[in-house]
Amino acid sequence: MIKKLFLIVAITFLTQSIHAQETQYQYLSGKDKDHTVAWDFFINTGMKSGHWDKIQVPSNWEQQGFGTYNYYKDTQNPEETGQYKYKFKVAKSNAGKEIFIVFEAAMTEAEVKINGKSAGPIHQGGFYTFQYNITTLLNFEGENLLEVKVSKQSADKSVNNAERKADFWLFGGIFRPVYLKILPKAHVDRIAIDAKANGTFNLDAYTANAPVGSVLKAQVQKLSGEKIGLDISSRITDLDKATTIKGQFKDINLWNPESPNLYQVIVSLSDANGKLIHRIKQKFGFRTAELRPQDGFYVNNKKVIFKGVNRHSEWPESGRTLSKALNIEDVKLIKEMNMNAVRMSHYPPDPSFLDACDSLGLFVINELTGWQAKYDTEVGTKLVKELVVRDVNHPSIVMWANGNEGGFNFDLDHLYAKYDNQSRLVIHPWERFNGTDTKHYPDYNYVVNTTLYGTDVFFPTEFMHGLHDGGHGAGLDDFWSMMMKHPYAAGGFLWSFADEGVTRLDRNGEMDIQGNAAPDGILGPHREKEGSFYTIKEIWSPVQITLKDLPVNFDGKIAVENQYAFTNLNQCSFEWRLAKLPAAGTNNMAKVSASGQLKGIGLLPGEKSFLTIPLPANWTSNDVLYLTAFDPYKKELFTWSWPVKMPVAPVATGTAAKSKIEFMETNKALTLKVDGIIYLFDKKTGYIQSVTNSKSEISLSGGPALAGVKCELKDFKHYTSGEDYILEPVYNSEAKFKVKWIFSSGKQVKLDYEYATQGEVDFMGITFNYPEANITGMAWEGNGPYRVWKNRLKGTSFGVWDTGFNNTITGESWKYPEFKGYYANIYWVTIKNKQAPFTVYTSKKNTFFQMLKPQKAAGATNNNTTPAFPDGDLGFLDAISPIGTKFQSADKLGPQSQKNMQLNYSWNKGSLWFDFK
Template identity: 50%
Template sequence: MSARLLLLLGGLLCLQTVLAQETRRIYLSGTDKDHTVDWDFYCSGGQRSGKHTTIAVPSNWEQQGFGGYNYGHDKVKADEQGFYRYRFPAPANWQQRQVNIVFDGVMTDATIKINGKLAGPVHQGGFYRFKYDISSLLRSGSNLLEVKVSKQSADAGVNRAERNGDFWVLGGIYRPVFLEVKPLVHIDHVAINATANGDFSVQTFTSALPAGCTLSAQVFTMNGQPVQEAVQVPGANGQVYTLRQSVSHPATWSAEFPNRYQAVIQLKKGAQVLHSVTQPFGFRTIEIRPRDGIYVNDTRVMLKGVNRHSAWPETGRTLSKAISILDVNLMKDMNINAVRMSHYPPDEHFLDVCDSLGLFVLDELTGWQGAYDTVVGHRLVRELVERDVNHPSVIFWDNGNEGGFNRALDGDFAEYDPQLRPVLHPWERYNGLDTRHYPDFSYVVNSSLYDQDILMPTEFMHGLYDGGHGAGLPDFWERMLQHPRCAGGFLWAFADEGLVRRDKHDSIDTDGNHAPDGIVGPHREKEGSFYAIKTTWSPVHISLPVISSGFNGRVPVENRYDYTSLAQCRFRWQLLRLPSPGKNNKADTIAAGTIPAPDLAPHAKGFLQLALPGNWQQADVLYITAQDPYGREIVTHSWPLQSPRKAANSFPGGAQQNVVTTNSGDTVIVHHADAAYYFSRSSGQLLQMMTSKGKISLSGGPVLAGIKQELQQFEVTPTNGGCTINARYEGKGFLQVKWTFQPGVSAAHLEYSYSIKGETPFTGITFRYPEEKVKGLGWIGEGPYRVWKNRLQGQQFGSWYKAYNNTITGESWEYPEFKGYHANVYRATFHTTEQDLTFYTGNEGTFLQIFHPQPPRGASNNNTNPAFPDGDIGFMNTIAPIGTKFQQAALMGPESQANGQLNYTPVRGEIWISF
């Protein structure tokens, strides 16, 4: 038998032996929000107070209908207490074991009693795992656990750091409670340092060891295959032992390739295994290289990060591994490679998922603009690091946030972390990094030109409502890529922190404008910025603005991965024929194929070569999709292959009878095909339309969006059985309008030209139409989300439909939003209570304006409420950008500037109106 097979068999036998000697974990509570256990409960104040009942554990008691709600900014906060009781059995043989009771998270002060006796000192700090040795307090048979939880801490520093933070402050035993049952002689915990070059060491902390004990460590793959033979050290008088070995050419851990191993650490006496611990880990090295960048495994990385709070609407901070998997997958789907644990440590299962799927993590000690006092802080740093030290995803420790730093604690992290991860002070310059929050575009430019510190804003592009995030990000990101000392940054924030308020008829509350900051909603509903970020941060960067008739299948591409060759990715193309826009209409695939993956190293540039069929120009749209080495979609790009004018020729023909015009006072009526068009001589505007099905209330246009002008000319002219109407308006600039009605053509043709000089938020023409009559919209163009001038990325050219909604982004969550600007629209059909109304555009790049998005109720400024024309339906050549909570759009970069015209060169356009 080969030595390798013998080693493998020996390793598997070793693992079987280990399983019999590992720590037993026995849950007294449930394990997550979906699996709870009822405990006896009494609440001292607020809702449902003053009576003995039961409560689900784990949970935040507010979400179970107890106590009172507060956001951290509230000056006066509820201070109720919760009293828990639970009975659990203890077998007689536990007298030969050490039994610890472990609380994964309690808000905020916790007093623990077993059978009427204190288990230990009151624990203060709501986001940390803590435990007590209760071996001596247990009785054989039934045991009574009593927990008193004070929502407000008796320690002013804890309240300052936690209860006054920029997040909801909740109460209760909100993470699991369990017993650890170990041998009396045991391993308490381990701390691993495994570097990218294969050096492996593990600090092993034990109980007092009797003579003759040894400790060993062996590295296995995650499927149990041994990598090296075990290393061993003898037990001595101490209780900390370090075991070292070297692994040749390990598969290193990174966000792109999250390779993991597991270490089996055994405590033996002779051949007998007394206790065993199995700990997953990764070989990974993190460095800050001053005036250069952040290096992981000797490779400079750019962190495409987001901030995450731990929250779910119905259950507050009580989550589940399923939510952790959901959230990490959503981040990976946006091509995000890093996450900051703002403003407190997460559930451990979230870090497990980051380890396995691959995200760089900034793990954070609580402290938002207020820090822990030193005595409590020393203990909480230890609890934070000891729990999370072995996660390869964690590459930084954050000591508080935005001034919530206790600098006396900076050195504590290294005491418990053999990897010596760097410590950050998010928001300030520290440790060679400038983590300034919410820099504007000029700050990034100046930093790239003059600053010597590494730029890595730990909060930027504040995503209040529909602002920030994807809006302005392309400008920021391209400048960051050019920055010689930039390490990326972290968007604020991942999800709207909306709570279901049990005291407000189960409505979702984001505390005004304090918490609707997400790329996704409270239940992870995707905003438009989700797709803009996905495209902007795609590691497969495709730069091909248009496809012309001479296209040879060659597409420029840049590899923006840090570790992955594009040869490891997969590419495919599709040629589609688009249907008429409708609720259930789907595109037809004319042809499809794969694209040879170019062998481009990280940060190299090259080309994709498409082998398209000879009839490719007959298709409506070309799609190219890239997938990563795991099959996850990286990005999909689309290009229309036909002109909008060709699409406009698809409307049905009309009757051949001549066009007839009549007059009624100020009104000119044009009878064309099966419709009548009513115009005002005094305004030159359309008043309404009538068909055999009834009235169509399109009116009040066309007018020049946002510009007041006076009618100078109005003429009705017969032309070869048809009719034209010409109108000219002047004021600031001019608008020239020409309506054409022809026999045999069912649609009315509108041509227009206008000129405006100077800066404007938008340009184009608009009409009026009653919003209450609209049921839905089908269109061919970019979709399905609305766009802003500085957030055009992420939409696909196709055939789309959406029902009417009045969503206010971040205050309601029916997405995609109906109202707003839609890009590159060729055709749009409004489904109304009157009859369907269809517009065809004749110009590429036309934006369709649909009504006016309602301003958010909680907005304190207009940064995230861009200007819109007075009209209801508009055909725009330029549109407005959107800003962030803290910055006007003009500070967010070139794409975010107002629209400017230096002279009076006319802008021309045309549309057709059909029924």
């Protein structure tokens, strides 16, 4: 018992001793937006100004109800300044140690005092981590007073130009955590790791107060703590330089976004006699990242293609104050779109976001602020150091961006390598620089031209501007296909991840997206998914399946391509399902009749082959075939779907006995009564004007009208044909439009139509009118649940869908999917309404359905993102219009974005069946 007690005491003492030599942290603020600490606060102008109050830290003070909202530049109250006070204690046991106060970020200029004395020079720059050694200022016997004066405007004009005249929200306040960092007198200040793909390991250690002769030792471990290789060490010989520790490791697992393997290193500082003084722990990954001019970007000797997005650090209710959980969720959403890269626009993010990129796997471009103006050299030199020193050990970071769109101070370019022993590539986003062409918002012809003649590695760091519902998925298919033909392609980065919406406390919580300045996201402010989310997911899936329709005599073989950079497809898996879909008017669910799992096939990156689905003998009795690909971690990459059957005429209405068809004619109208349903036609136009069943009048009218073409009625024929009654409006020959209504007792009403077009048109097909105010929703069999554009057809799935009416304008309201718009591959559609629901069946695949017309966005300053629609409310179309982007009309975005072209007159035929029962 005594021996056991002695052992417990010894272990406890050893543990406490080792712990005492590690860096300790004492938080003065909370750690994120959901865990805050109240400080005293006074603001000089704006909301709740002129008196001392309480504020939660960290936070942007606007989102705490203080100060003034500004976007793009500080036009209102530019002199806004906040004063913070907070009292804290430091344990007596920390006397004799080195104590730093760390601010992870405060915008824009911060003056810090401890117990009434300055902690050091005023910090300028709102997005960077800074610290002061406050050891000599502290009172270890009682309370300490922290005072921080934060000004939105910096005394340095270049800081204001770089940070506060920029196309994003300009907040104020201490918006990231504040804490004390408590260290031994002699300690490891920081390290920089260069761990290459060949196992070479170089670590530069910077120490403070450590005498010559002290020893630095590095032990590399798996994250589980299991040691790998031998410990490596080096003796400090020069106090003015970093001490380098070198090693070589075998059989390591490399870091890449597809397999984000991480290690950790324990760095120990000991005196000349071997006594431990200080130790730190740092995660890292073995990987090599390099630009090869006139070739591409390589990671671990593999050419990589960036499938990336630009991401602002923002949440509607908390501004730039985020949380670890939210940062992880954003990384997961980026990866869910099958992206492998993210650009920090336009400032360094929270450390926890980079941690998530490391552990979950994303390439990162980390960026110095400078939207379209640059820091001067004096302040920029300090900020480059703060940027690189904080983030240098993240394996996810593969390059640095020195500003954005002209915000480049060339005198700063060489400084990155001063603090980065990996000497990662430095780029100027938007500029041809350093062997790269990162052109912003190229049109399709620019991509074609640079593919033919470009000499630089090509990866636009902003393209497919996602204003409202334009860009992103719309046009991406053509752009991406052409970009991949570039001999020096390295991918690109979409603009942007999420709408920059802010809930305005001065407007009762209204979401403000600043007109057309901020609704640029693939997701909404609260991460609501737009239709482009799924289009991107399909286009950028590393498992590519391009089968458009099931061919005649389909034998289960489907072509597949591996577009991973590092992963063999034998690490993936597949699942197939055959399903029968519910009929219109039922509440049944889809029923899976057969399914199975398939192992991945041995395909190296870039290789193609075939998957074979073991179809059952009766597989054609089903309605749809689904195939899902899963990555090595069992995450869905994408689910493809193919209808098995062609659209067919609906079954008979089920009337027990056929009734006589009655009609009544006046000079203006023709009325038919069939199976108790009354149909009214206008003899001047030939259009149906209303339908009345046993429940209600149905206000279907104005059709079928030929979309986009004015037709003059020449004759209105109607006659009996056997047991049927036929209506044939006859239009002027120039219209090239033929219509035949067929009424049969016991059957749904059939409409046959033909039309011919020539030249360029926005859309082709027929339309009807129906009052928008009456529509409550729709159910349909076809592609869904999202609407489509001519240049954004990918990303939907074939099935039966049901959605309620909404008047969502993408990026200005966020109830998704949007209701109004075009839908693809419609087999039938039920129009739900306040009168009586009715269903329309189609006769051919790839029929588009028009549900009303979306409103133009209030913030739209042009018509690029307002596609053309027919005049009617409900359309059955063979062709639809594309959508453009903020900066470019659709015709600048490639082949799929052009108008529909018929070189010669070509007849399009179709049939519809209407069920009004």
